[in-house]
Amino acid sequence: MTYKKDHFEGEKWVYSDEIETSVENPEKTKNILQSIGMELLVTVAVQKTIYIFGACEIILEDVDVLGLFLEIEYQGSDPYNKVETIKEEMRKCIYDLQLEVREEENAGKPELLLRSGFLKRNK
Numbered sequence: 766m767t768y769k770k771d772h773f774e775g776e777k778w779v780y781s782d783e784i785e786t787s788v789e790n791p792e793k794t795k796n797i798l799q800s801i802g803m804e805l806l807v808t809v810a811v812q813k814t815i816y817i818f819g820a821c822e823i824i825l826e827d828v829d830v831l832g833l834f835l836e837i838e839y840q841g842s843d844p845y846n847k848v849e850t851i852k853e854e855m856r857k858c859i860y861d862l863q864l865e866v867r868e869e870e871n872a873g874k875p876e877l878l879l880r881s882g883f884l885k886r887n888k
Contacts, residue, residue: 766785766786766787766788766794767783767784767785768783768784768785769781769782769783769873770782770783772848776871777871778869778871778872779848780848780851780852783838806875806879807875807878807879809828809829809874809875809878810828810829811826811827811828811829811874812826812827813825813826813827817840818858818861818862819854819857819858819861820839820840820841820854820858821837821838821839821840821854821855821858822837822838822839822840823835823836823837823858823862824836824837824838828874828878830878830881830883831874831877831878831881834874835864835866837855837858837859839851839854839855841854
């Protein structure tokens, strides 16, 4: 399970702080979330393959309906690193791996799925 706190400059997403943990019992976790008033918005079906390259985690994602995504996350542990320093490290990983990438998406997979018109909100 992942909690993400998004950071924006105006309307543009810049980065997210993430807190992640494993879920031992998905059904109980679902019941807890429903018990505190959360409602299911959308289900994202994704297969991930994860690689480590330097300070970067390279994630290849095959998302049902949306297709293939490449996600790069910084795995450094220095809490004093500035966002631009971290982004530069990530750009270095992209360059060193000789990857061609397009502009970052300014939306998460749930939003992209809802925008696609393929899905309606789960009820």
